[in-house]
Amino acid sequence: MNLPIRARRNRKSEGVRRLVCETSLNPGDFVLPLFLHDEDEDEAIESMPGCVRWSLAGLVKEAGEAMALGIPAVVLFPAIDDSLKTKTAEECYHAEGLVPRAIRALKDAHPELVVMTDVALDPYNEDGHDGLVVDGEILNDETVAVLCQQAVTQAEAGADIVAPSDMMDGRVAALREALDEAGYEKVSICSYTAKYASAFYGPFRGALGSAPKAGDKKTYQIDPGNRREALRELVLDEEEGADMVMVKPAGAYLDVISDVREATVLPVAAYQVSGEYLMIKSASRDGWLDEERVMMESLTAIKRAGADIILTYFAKQASELLRNSSEKG
Numbered sequence: 580m581n582l583p584i585r586a587r588r589n590r591k592s593e594g595v596r597r598l599v600c601e602t603s604l605n606p607g608d609f610v611l612p613l614f615l616h617d618e619d620e621d622e623a624i625e626s627m628p629g630c631v632r633w634s635l636a637g638l639v640k641e642a643g644e645a646m647a648l649g650i651p652a653v654v655l656f657p658a659i660d661d662s663l664k665t666k667t668a669e670e671c672y673h674a675e676g677l678v679p680r681a682i683r684a685l686k687d688a689h690p691e692l693v694v695m696t697d698v699a700l701d702p703y704n705e706d707g708h709d710g711l712v713v714d715g716e717i718l719n720d721e722t723v724a725v726l727c728q729q730a731v732t733q734a735e736a737g738a739d740i741v742a743p744s745d746m747m748d749g750r751v752a753a754l755r756e757a758l759d760e761a762g763y764e765k766v767s768i769c770s771y772t773a774k775y776a777s778a779f780y781g782p783f784r785g786a787l788g789s790a791p792k793a794g795d796k797k798t799y800q801i802d803p804g805n806r807r808e809a810l811r812e813l814v815l816d817e818e819e820g821a822d823m824v825m826v827k828p829a830g831a832y833l834d835v836i837s838d839v840r841e842a843t844v845l846p847v848a849a850y851q852v853s854g855e856y857l858m859i860k861s862a863s864r865d866g867w868l869d870e871e872r873v874m875m876e877s878l879t880a881i882k883r884a885g886a887d888i889i890l891t892y893f894a895k896q897a898s899e900l901l902r903n904s905s906e907k908g
């Protein structure tokens with residue numbers, strides 16, 4: 580064949596492939612989500628193989644291991660005892676609550692660790708919704724007032740980044756104002772900008788016992804079929820002062836990650852959620868898929884789409900693999 584241009588020349592050897600590689604993962608890209616409970620024992624989470632509900636001591640140790648692998652940040656998700664859940668979710672701003680104690684323990688042991696917290700009411704709320712529920716309705720403005728108390732409590736305990744995952748309107752501006760008023764102008768806001776009403780969150784809700792008692796989350800989370808709506812949320816979050824914006828889930832929403840990347844100069848985060856993790860874990864367990872390769876491919880695709888930051892339950896496993904392959908190569 581008379582082919583002066585042959586694309587395969589750029590794939591001809593490992594060395595050339597490394598030179599032309601467009602997307603490489605780095606442990607510095609990852610945020611490790613960690614579950615915790617107010618017990619002395621660590622407890623494996625059956626619905627999410629490889630994940631654990633940590634005691635405070637276990638949490639501190641796990642975060643230390645993540646840091647040693649080069650992972651800069653963790654995000655905390657508490658399993659709250661049923662006896663502490665109420666209609667008004669006061670436990671979320673209790674200064675001696677589980678999350679503030681965990682933040683203090685983490686920052687004491689690892690001052691350099693970036694501690695990110697979840698701002699939403701679902702772990703604390705009898706109704707299992709991210710907002711306050713009255714007569715089946717998820718209240719917006721009343722919820723935002725509680726979220727502000729929650730975020731200020733987390734900031735007081737030492738959180739570096741608060742991440743509102745609740746999808747209430749106006750919460751980014753309100754959180755910024757509340758944090759600044761309380762003297763926490765250094766605390767960043769990573770907004771869950773485009774959070775979809777996804778069935779991929781199933782295993783997470785099982786892990787925390789935080790599934791909604793009635794109804795679904797469709798009056799606040801985005802319809803999975805909607806693409807432009809993510810950009811509308813982006814405009815609002817930018818105007819309201821978000822420091823970072825997030826798309827969630829990640830793997831099934833790569834077009835949205837790419838749109839958001841194009842439309843903003845802010846750092847873009849993407850959350851590879853529990854269902855995405857579980858699909859790879861369960862399909863690999865019996866050898867149907869090659870777990871390591873599918874893990875790396877899924878994470879590379881999220882980064883290629885435009886994510887600067889990836890929240891993933893694979894953070895440690897992927898970082899270990901990256902370390903071992905760089906030792907070899």
Ligand code: PBG
Nearest residue numbers: 699701744779780783852853854
């Ligand atoms: C709730 C919250 C959810 C997740 C993170 N924060 C679940 C939900 O919105 O129902 C999901 C994370 C995952 O599935 O890994 N505020």
